[in-house]
Amino acid sequence: MTPSRRRRRVLAWVFGILGALVIVVVVGLVVWSQVGVMAAEPEPLAAARADERVTITDDSAAIIIEPSSGSREVGLVYIPGAKVDPWAYAAKLVDVAADDDITVVITKPWLNLAFFDLRPLDAFTSLAPDVSTWIVGGHSLGGVRACTLAADADALALFASYCANEITDRPVLSLSGSNDGLTTPDDVAGARDLLPADAEFIQIDGAAHSSFGDYGLQDGDGDPAISDADMTAALTAGLAELADSLR
Template sequence: MAAEPEPLAAVRADDRIAITDDGAGIVLAPAGSAGTDTALVFIPGAKVDPWAYAAILSGLVTDDGMTVVITKPWLNLAFFDLRPLSGFTDLAPEVGAWMVGGHSLGGVKACQLASDARALVLFASYCANDLSASETPMLSLSGSEDGLSTPQKIADARHRLPADGVMVEIPGASDASFGDYGPQSGDGTPTATDAEVEAVVVAEVRDLAAHLP
């Protein structure tokens, strides 16, 4: 599922964002400034072009000074990627506080790496492993119209997350609303705009980062 050209072109043209394309991942960093000490490793959904997430995550860079590393999973499937979190955080060694997150099946992989991060962010996803006893701060962003990681699936897996984890359902968002790669088979029909979804994503991740221990 290829990245849509227009949102990606806008990110590439934004002189506030310094882009480094590495074999392990894509680094989006604040241009011309040191930025914050908090950053996000983001794991794409299955078979989704990593560049498809550049636009929705770009606000974290331009508005909040965060560095974002979008991983390039082996075979485009995060489950087959055995690299530790450090394989991606090493791409921005100046950053000290790392969050890990992922979209859909990428989020399932992020759950497995959460013990090595300062926080976990799920984008239309849920954990297969039990993190209910973890003290790692957690944020779950989901969509009311998601036909894949449905609201029911999110609810059924809630017991695997910490009790104080923050659950945010975005009205009108579908699974594909969390990236720019077009409609996805089996997904619901979104009624929220890309800008509306991005605004919630940026605001909620910003709030999580501001309260890291």
């Protein structure tokens, strides 16, 4: 066998192994992303779907919750936390749509992980074309992803989350929980310098990480000490104030 043929055989063997490894990694990632997804609790979800104050549309890219009042002025693109069913946030956000006339678009991240979803913000805002002003926000790692999209929105809302990049030139609302064991009060305070000086911080007394959705308790989280009704009211009030400032 000539040296050149031997080199070609070695290269083919090396590239074959690398290709096989890539396939194994990709398949493993896809399988992992589907295992352990935290499902929406059935009772709150059923109540949200039955709420006549809103219209809910199930699109392949997102869940759109629109106020039955017909208002289309302000919208919220909401990015779920890692491996949390997007429907788990519907019940917590129905009052935001119904009471505050905010169109809510809950994204369906690729592989159930926001950081694997490379779609731009307009992939979701285009689902509600009549809305003129947009807030982008998200829960947990979904909020970290929202920070990277904030330049294309009019405001940013963080839900038990914080930014890893600097935000300087738009309104920011941070809603966090005093009992959160995953995004702790210290975590929120530690990233404070990345946000504008006039960013509004609201710590919800008794709220844990899982209080921001309806998907059960999470490992490592603190114990929630707030009712679902009070949690929903706190989220609704905070977002209403932000939305009103943009109108």
